[in-house]
Amino acid sequence: MSGLEACLFDLDGVIVDTAKYHFIAWRQIADELGFAFSERDNERLKGVSRQRSLDILLEIGGLALDEESKARLAEKKNGFYLDDIRKITPAEILPGAEGFLWECKAAGLKTALATASRNSALILDLLRIRSLFDVVVDGNKVKRTKPDPEVFLLCAKELAVEPARCVVFEDAEAGIEAARSAGMISVGIGDPAILKRANMVAPGLASLTVEMMLAAFDPGKERATR
Ligand code: BG6
Numbered sequence: 568m569s570g571l572e573a574c575l576f577d578l579d580g581v582i583v584d585t586a587k588y589h590f591i592a593w594r595q596i597a598d599e600l601g602f603a604f605s606e607r608d609n610e611r612l613k614g615v616s617r618q619r620s621l622d623i624l625l626e627i628g629g630l631a632l633d634e635e636s637k638a639r640l641a642e643k644k645n646g647f648y649l650d651d652i653r654k655i656t657p658a659e660i661l662p663g664a665e666g667f668l669w670e671c672k673a674a675g676l677k678t679a680l681a682t683a684s685r686n687s688a689l690i691l692d693l694l695r696i697r698s699l700f701d702v703v704v705d706g707n708k709v710k711r712t713k714p715d716p717e718v719f720l721l722c723a724k725e726l727a728v729e730p731a732r733c734v735v736f737e738d739a740e741a742g743i744e745a746a747r748s749a750g751m752i753s754v755g756i757g758d759p760a761i762l763k764r765a766n767m768v769a770p771g772l773a774s775l776t777v778e779m780m781l782a783a784f785d786p787g788k789e790r791a792t793r
């Protein structure tokens with residue numbers, strides 16, 4: 568019997584291909600500020616809040632700005648991002664994501680969306696998948712950004728499930744750290760060379776099944792995966 572009771576999903580880069588729009592928008596800001604910003608640099612921005620992302624971006628560019636300028640830049644970046652996001656359709660749901668969520672439902676597993684994004688309500692509406700999540704915890708609900716475990720612990724609390732019975736799907740290094748700190752099993756979605764600290768890594772939800780998760784995370788085997 569598996570000890571798994573709930574699946575917690577990050578949004579950007581796990582459920583929907585919005586990670587690229589965050590990157591494009593931040594690169595526009597870096598261009599305007601006059602420094603280069605690579606995809607490798609962008610890994611550090613994944614999973615963290617908009618404000619923290621800007622701080623990391625400025626660190627990469629070697630710039631220090633006052634709070635007012637930072638607030639203006641964060642808003643500008645969000646404007647660029649929303650220009651792209653408003654056009655998204657369910658076609659941009661990542662392969663296998665919707666099917667995996669339906670499989671969770673069929674297997675009696677609870678589901679949660681756990682994201683730093685403050686735009687999650689708009690994105691879920693445009694993708695028409697809000698009803699597939701029992702709980703949504705986003706950047707409007709939490710104070711601390713990943714790698715802090717707050718977002719995942721709040722999901723577990725709202726689902727009334729123990730953290731040890733949750734599995735987290737994450738494309739960000741910060742998200743994997745947050746899952747570990749929450750005492751949850753983590754599945755990295757993306758490159759194993761980057762997501763080294765995850766319990767397991769897959770290229771996308773299309774390569775995973777709920778059955779695989781139930782088998783991999785039964786209580787007897789759980790320790791062995793750590
Ligand atoms: C996370 C993304 O999901 O949300 C980060 O991985 C992003 O890159 C963060 O900065 C905040 O998103 P938003 O939509 O509130 O700017």
Ligand code: MG
Nearest residue numbers: 577579580738
């Ligand atoms: Mg992500």
